[in-house]
């Protein structure tokens with residue numbers, strides 16, 4: 001009888017503490033929700049003034065004589081760069097806030113990944129060329145996937161943009177599309193600065209940058225890979241990195257067979 005009573009007592013105690021901890025979680029959950037809404041609303045509200053600022057900078061640029069007023073022209077160029085940087089940051093924050101609150105509806109279309117990859121390579125070609133980086137695509141097949149074309153294109157863009165940013169002049173960046181059975185793999189390989197093993201997981205966290213001073217110079221703000229991870233996971237895939245410091249990194253995205 002004592003043993004049975006003991007079990008009943010422990011059971012009741014566990015039940016009560018679970019109920020209490022569940023109740024205690026309610027204000028914490030709603031605080032998180034409010035915080036997410038705040039980030040989302042703030043980012044949304046910042047978009048309009050930033051685009052007004054950008055068009056004002058462009059308008060001012062047209063009114064000054066760049067030959068005569070070199071200083072003003074330089075200041076305007078700086079302003080344009082900073083406004084663009086902030087616009088990208090605000091847009092990334094908005095994407096993450098919406099992903100947290102599950103308010104982004106992803107498309108589910110069947111499409112070929114290769115034209116998207118070709119487009120990303122084409123649009124990043126000028127940046128790569130300015131650093132004499134060889135940028136290439138290896139893909140031999142049709143790579144049919146089911147998902148959101150815009151988001152998968154954003155994923156490829158983020159990985160290629162990083163590969164170019166973190167590769168010194170004269171290096172090489174390759175985008176490979178591969179098929180393993182029915183699984184599609186997106187591989188982005190670079191000959192860049194590399195990533196330490198202990199940072200492999202951290203780089204997918206928000207605002208994490210391995211070398212803050214260098215990253216600031218290069219221009220990132222540490223949100224690209226968090227967005228990449230979110231895109232991959234909403235497509236039920238995985239993303240991994242392998243790297244050798246000073247030699248280069250490879251990011252591998254595996255997208256499953258959806259049949």
Ligand code: ADP
Nearest residue numbers: 162163166203209210215220221222223224225
């Ligand atoms: P950022 O805007 O700083 O590039 P990301 O979230 O895209 O932000 O990347 C996070 C950090 O991971 C970067 O700051 C950089 O330290 C590291 N990283 C990302 N891609 C590479 C790469 N291809 N080679 C070396 N380091 C990288």
